[in-house]
Amino acid sequence: MFFSKGCEYAIRAVIYILNETAKGGRIGVKSICKNVEAPESFTAKVLQDLSRRKVISSIKGPGGGFFLTEDQANKPVINLVKAVDGDQIFQGCGLGLAQCNEASPCPLHYEFKPIRDQLVKVLSQTKMADLASAYSKGTFFLKVE
Amino acid sequence: MFFSKGCEYAIRAVIYILNETAKGGRIGVKSICKNVEAPESFTAKVLQDLSRRKVISSIKGPGGGFFLTEDQANKPVINLVKAVDGDQIFQGCGLGLAQCNEASPCPLHYEFKPIRDQLVKVLSQTKMADLASAYSKGTFFLKVE
DNA sequence: ATAAAAAAGGATAAAAAAGTCTTAAAATGA
DNA sequence: TCATTTTAAGACTTTTTTATCCTTTTTTAT
Numbered sequence: 001m002f003f004s005k006g007c008e009y010a011i012r013a014v015i016y017i018l019n020e021t022a023k024g025g026r027i028g029v030k031s032i033c034k035n036v037e038a039p040e041s042f043t044a045k046v047l048q049d050l051s052r053r054k055v056i057s058s059i060k061g062p063g064g065g066f067f068l069t070e071d072q073a074n075k076p077v078i079n080l081v082k083a084v085d086g087d088q089i090f091q092g093c094g095l096g097l098a099q100c101n102e103a104s105p106c107p108l109h110y111e112f113k114p115i116r117d118q119l120v121k122v123l124s125q126t127k128m129a130d131l132a133s134a135y136s137k138g139t140f141f142l143k144v145e
Numbered sequence: 146m147f148f149s150k151g152c153e154y155a156i157r158a159v160i161y162i163l164n165e166t167a168k169g170g171r172i173g174v175k176s177i178c179k180n181v182e183a184p185e186s187f188t189a190k191v192l193q194d195l196s197r198r199k200v201i202s203s204i205k206g207p208g209g210g211f212f213l214t215e216d217q218a219n220k221p222v223i224n225l226v227k228a229v230d231g232d233q234i235f236q237g238c239g240l241g242l243a244q245c246n247e248a249s250p251c252p253l254h255y256e257f258k259p260i261r262d263q264l265v266k267v268l269s270q271t272k273m274a275d276l277a278s279a280y281s282k283g284t285f286f287l288k289v290e
Numbered sequence: 291a292t293a294a295a296a297a298a299g300g301a302t303a304a305a306a307a308a309g310t311c312t313t314a315a316a317a318t319g320a
Numbered sequence: 321t322c323a324t325t326t327t328a329a330g331a332c333t334t335t336t337t338t339a340t341c342c343t344t345t346t347t348t349a350t
Contacts, residue, residue: 001233001234001236001237001238001239001241001257002239002257003239003240003241004337004338005241005337005338005339006337006338008239008240008241009241011240012240012241012242015252026296028295028296028297029296029297030296037243039338039339039340040339040340041339041340041341042338042339042340043339044297044298045298045299045339047297048297048298048299051297051298052298058296058297058298059296059297059346059347060295060296060297060298060345060346060347060348061294061295061296061297061345061346061347061348061349062294062295062296062347062348062349063295063296063347063348063349064295064296064297064346064347064348065295065296065297066297088146089146091146092146093146094146094147094148094153095148095153095156095157096146096148096150096153096154096157097157097285097286097287098182098288098289099285099286099289099290100285104284104285104286105284105285106285107160107271107275107276107279107280107285108267108271108276109285111267111271112146112147112267114263115260115263115264115267118259118260118263119260122253122256122257122260126252126253126256130252131252131253134252135252139249139250140242140244140245140249140250140251140252140254141242141244141249142242143243144243144244145244149307149308150307150308150309151307151308171326173325173326173327174326174327175326184308184309184310185309185310186309186310186311187308187309187310188309189327189328190309190328190329192327193327193328193329196327196328197328203326203327203328204316204317204326204327205315205316205317205318205325205326205327205328206316206317206318206324206325206326206327207317207318207319207324207325207326208317208318208319208325208326209316209317209318209325209326209327210326210327211327
């Protein structure tokens with residue numbers, strides 16, 4: 001809808017990781033993908049990239065896997081989204097006009113602004129950990145049961 | 146941003162068509178594309194499709210071209226958007242969950258809802274003709290001058 | 291040391307979106 | 321009727337997104 005496939009997979013993966021490693025453990029990409037219904041190799045790429053960008057953490061070898069530090073878990077979701085998708089969603093004219101700004105605003109400029117602002121607001125005030133705690137309450141499912 | 150390239154081109158094209166044919170004339174795809182900075186053949190496809198779906202009108206032959214009837218000009222922009230892009234933007238879970246609804250809502254479900262609703266509202270209450278009248282006032286440009 | 295487990299990296303493939311080109315059909319006017 | 325203008329249709333190419341596979345590196349445990 002708003003995000004790329006890779007970004008969707010990443011958010012779901014993070015929710016799962018946080019819940020599986022509440023006790024400080026790590027979890028492998030195979031297990032993650034099975035549980036969030038995401039393609040394995042593709043999602044692995046995205047997670048590796050997020051790890052490189054310090055949005056999540058990873059450790060190789062037996063007993064290794066992906067996890068989030070306390071600090072990372074308390075960062076807003078928008079960080080992850082921007083790391084994966086960049087900020088095309090958050091900027092640029094809705095009609096694709098080369099020249100659209102306050103000085104010469106497209107006819108939907110001021111209508112789109114609050115929509116975008118609201119999206120930024122939601123993603124900025126929601127922390128990774130918040131997503132995970134909703135999941136732990138069992139109110140929704142990461143895969144069809 | 147929210148729309149596909151084809152959809153952006155189509156909106157821009159409609160604005161231009163409405164303004165060029167205020168007096169009931171028609172305008173060719175070549176002239177349209179030159180003036181809204183859109184790829185010609187690709188945009189032609191989109192416009193032809195919109196014509197088939199009765200969102201806009203067209204007539205072949207010399208003196209022919211694209212135009213909108215009074216009725217078409219007064220339809221909301223959301224009709225055009227749905228004709229080109231379908232309604233994926235307006236529905237589906239933001240996290241791509243197979244199972245996301247009021248009964249088991251994803252952690253961003255209620256946060257995304259007003260955003261989407263607002264998008265639908267704006268596109269429903271803005272008529273094609275509204276976009277064009279903003280353009281005729283010269284407050285924005287369809288191509289870099 | 292060696293085997294096994296895991297992420298990391300690179301090359302490749304498939305699918306979808308975006309864009310081009312060529313020909314056909316329709317309409318018009320001479 | 322014939323040439324011209326314009327949309328319509330279809331096949332094709334390119335680019336981007338999504339996805340897979342294979343190899344390498346790191347780490348751990350035996």
